[in-house]
Ligand SMILES: *[C@@H]1O[C@H](CO)[C@@H](O)[C@H](O)[C@H]1NC(C)=O
Ligand SMILES: *[C@@H]1O[C@H](CO)[C@@H](O)[C@H](O)[C@H]1NC(C)=O
C-alpha cells in the first residue's frame with residue numbers, strides 16, 4: 393500500500409503533468425473570428441443592473457452599434473465609427489441628449505480575439521464552451537459545437553449572455569444617423585486616449601456596451 397506521502401507526490405506529479413498539458417499551446421482551439429456582419433441580442437448583467445443590448449456589428453462599413461435598453465429605464469444608443477468617433481444619445485420619448493467622443497482606436501476587428509489564452513472547456517448557460525481569456529480583460533465563451541459566442545465577462549464583472557446571433561444581418565443605413573442635436577454644438581469631441589487610465593474606467597460607465605471605451609483601447 394502506498395503511503396500518504398507517496399500518494400501526495402503522485403498527485404503533485406499528476407497536477408504538474410496536467411498543467412503542462414493544459415498550457416501547451418499546440419492543439420489548442422482558437423476562437424472563431426467574428427463574422428463581418430451580424431446582429432446579436434445580449435442580456436447584460438452589470439453588478440445586478442440588467443440591460444438588453446442589440447449589437448449590430450458591421451465591419452465592412454466600419455461601424456458598430458449598441459442599442460441598450462435598461463431594465464424599465466431609458467433606451468440608449470451607442471453608435472461607433474471606425475474613424476474613432478462615437479455618438480452616445482437618447483431619442484424620443486426620452487430627453488434629447490447626445491455625447492460625442494473621440495477614441496484613438498476604431499471598432500473591434502473581426503479577429504480581435506487572436507492571441508487569446510485558451511483556458512479549456514466549461515459548461516456555461518447550459519452550453520459546453522471553449523474558454524479564452526485576453527489581456528486579463530475579457531473572458532470569452534464559445535459553443536464547442538456551433539462556434540457561436542455564448543457569453544463574455546469583462547474584468548469589471550460585467551457579464552454578457554448571447555441570446556441571438558444572426559450572422560449576416562445588417563441594419564439599414566437610415567438607422568445609422570445620429571440625431572441633429574449631436575451636431576448642434578461646436579465644441580470639440582473629447583479625446584479619449586489609449587491604455588487603461590482612470591478616465592477610461594470612468595468612460596466605461598458611459599460606454600455601456602463596454603466595447604470601445606475599454607476593450608478597444610487594449611486590443612488595438
Ligand atoms: C447579476 O449579477 C449579480 C452579481 O453581480 C448576481 O448576484 C445576480 O444574481 C445576477 N442577476 C441575474 C438576473 O443574473
Ligand atoms: C467619423 O465618421 C462619422 C460618420 O461618417 C462622422 O459623423 C464623424 O464626424 C467622423 N469623425 C471624424 C473625426 O472624422
Ligand SMILES: *[C@@H]1O[C@H](CO)[C@@H](O)[C@H](O)[C@H]1NC(C)=O
Nearest residue numbers: 465466482485486487488489
Ligand atoms: C428630462 O428633462 C426634464 C426637463 O429639463 C427634466 O426635468 C427631467 O429630469 C429629465 N429627465 C431625465 C430622465 O433626465
